[in-house]
Amino acid sequence: MxxxxxxxxxxxxxxxxxxxxxxxxxxxxxxxxxxxxxxxxxxxxxxxxxxxxxxxxxxxxxxxxxxxxxFLQEGFVSDPVEDGSFRKTGKLLQKYQGRALILSTSVCAMHCRFCFRQNFAYEKEKLGFEEELAYLKEDTSIHEVILSGGDPLSLSDEALKALFVSLNELEHIRLVRFHSRFPIGIPERITEEFLEALTSCKKQIFFMLHVNHSEELDDDHFRTFKKIQRLGIPILTQTVLLKDVNDDKESLKTLFLLLVSHGLIPYYINHLDQVQGAGHFMVSKEKGLALLEELRSELPGYALPTFVEEAPHQPSKLVIR
Ligand code: SF4
Incomplete structure (x- = not known):
């Protein structure tokens, strides 16, 4: 640690x-x-x-x-996905049926300039997840808990273990999903103690890794991811389509091929959330669609993520392709 x-x-x-x-x-x-x-x-x-x-x-x-x-840009706002309106407790959002998201911490390993949650007023006063667990206990229609943030890997292993102990007691919770980018910056975070903490969770875990370009990755990452995969935890990835970062066919093809060749599944490619200050990262949906269409003939279907966008107050993410 x-x-x-x-x-x-x-x-x-x-x-x-x-x-x-x-x-x-x-x-x-x-x-x-x-x-x-x-x-x-x-x-x-x-x-x-x-x-x-x-x-x-x-x-x-x-x-x-x-x-x-x-630079101010029309349509780019402080909370583009209206996270604030889905807050059920200080650290819990519920946007979609059956799933709830715990804002487990405000801390990340890195600050991505396009982050849609960069202005979010995190609850920092209360330690632990008492209110969130009470909410989850009450609503038995929730079957999946998403650990997000910030980055849930900023929590200590002890805090994660304590959360798992509580979640283990809730029979209706069947899935725990990590949303994390932490290991991209600090793969050393995946310690033996962390792996042990994962094994103390009796629910099926899914790991959703945020990665946008192949240059973020090296052999250390894949050695590290293997340790998670060996526990029977699938690693899915999400990528944000970003101007001058990955909005060209070769960058996306290289990334998706690299991921699948190490057993990671490219799951989502996200249209940029229009957060204030991120206008220079915007790629049009038309361009995104054209790129994915080109890739369709060059990659196996399982290497092609679904192109999605988040629109507030919809029953799920919206599929663009
Ligand atoms: S790691 Fe995720 S939550 Fe943290 S700044 Fe980057 S995009 Fe935002």
Whole structure:
């Protein structure tokens, strides 16, 4: 546990330090935004994959705050999926029938500049999940609990185990799904203790990993994912379609092939949620559809994720393709 906590602490959080590390010239440095509201958070492992003095690569684009974030764009709002309106307790959202989402923590391993939850007012006062568990106990129509955040892997193994002990007691809960991006930045988080915590959960676990580009991944990740897969936990992935990050056929094809060749299933590709400050990441649905259509003839069906968007107050995500 000490190692990953330490790695988390050692991530870049200061613009000057990351600019120095990336050897940015004054012209590139001037493109960065000293952003107070949603601060820079970049694990060193990811920073090391950015080409020196280059802000154009897929990792630099996703994690470095730039001036474009201050441009106002019509339709881009603070809470694009209206998370606030689905709050049932301080840390629980229920959007869809049969499923409930626990905002297990506000902390992530990295800050993705396009994050739709970057303005969310997380409940930080109360420790534990007493109210959330009471809600789950009461509503026996809920069969799946989604652990989201922030990132549920920011919780300690002890906190996760305690949550599993409580969930194990609720017979109607059959599935536990992790929504996580943490191991992309800090694969060391998948410790023996974490794996042991997973085995203490008596429900079927699914792991939904957020990954957007093949450059985020290396052999360490796949060795780590294997440890989760060996526990009988399927790893599905979700990808956000992002301008100048992965909105070209080769980037998507390389990513999806890499994932399936390690037994990870590309499950969703998400149309961007229109959060304020992320307008420069927008890719049209038409372009997304055309890209997926091209890929259909080049990849097996199981390597092609479903193209979806989230629209508030709908019974499920909307399938674009
Ligand atoms: S890891 Fe997920 S929750 Fe955290 S900033 Fe990135 S997209 Fe948002």
């Amino acid at each position: 000490i190692l990953w906590r330490q790695l988390q602490r050692e991530s870049f959080t200061a613009l000057d330090k990351v600019a120095l590390f990336l050897e940015l010239d004054p012209e590139n440095k001037a493109k960065l935004l000293s952003h107070k509201k949603f601060p820079l958070l970049l694990p060193k492992r990811l920073a090391a994959k950015i080409k020196k003095n280059d802000l154009k690569g897929p990792i630099a684009k996703q994690f470095l705050p730039v001036l474009e974030e201050t």
